[in-house]
Amino acid sequence: MDKLAKTILNFAIKNGGRTDHLFSLNPDWDGEASTTFQDLVDAAHASPADTISAVNYLEQSGLVQYRSLNDHGRRLHIAFRLTHEGLHYGSIHREQTVNELKKSILVPILVTILTNLVISGAKWVWPQLVQFLAAQLK
Numbered sequence: 417m418d419k420l421a422k423t424i425l426n427f428a429i430k431n432g433g434r435t436d437h438l439f440s441l442n443p444d445w446d447g448e449a450s451t452t453f454q455d456l457v458d459a460a461h462a463s464p465a466d467t468i469s470a471v472n473y474l475e476q477s478g479l480v481q482y483r484s485l486n487d488h489g490r491r492l493h494i495a496f497r498l499t500h501e502g503l504h505y506g507s508i509h510r511e512q513t514v515n516e517l518k519k520s521i522l523v524p525i526l527v528t529i530l531t532n533l534v535i536s537g538a539k540w541v542w543p544q545l546v547q548f549l550a551a552q553l554k
Contacts, residue, residue: 417473437450
């Protein structure tokens with residue numbers, strides 16, 4: 417996620433904090449939303465077009481959901497709201513990061529430790545096994 421999308425997501429979480437809070441995507445439809453489009457653009461410190469692009473990325477990532485109207489067979493996005501995943505992005509992302517760390521760091525360490533234990537055990541057992549077999553073959 418780029419810095420702009422993260423800024424918009426954090427703004428939505430801090431200023432909306434609910435999945436029913438609507439953020440306008442067009443000044444003409446500000447009356448249908450809890451937060452105006454200009455407030456969103458100001459918080460993003462970006463152009464309106466870049467803000468819309470970042471919101472589109474968030475929607476494709478499943479973190480926000482559009483509120484749309486049907487305009488002669490075309491979907492007109494007038495606002496967006498946080499999804500459950502968007503509202504709880506921080507904790508979900510943290511949990512995913514911890515799981516990835518477990519897989520990429522802890523598992524290889526455990527495999528290395530177990531492999532060394534097996535090798536050490538084999539070094540101890542092998543002479544004993546050779547001695548036992550030699551005694552049995554006599």
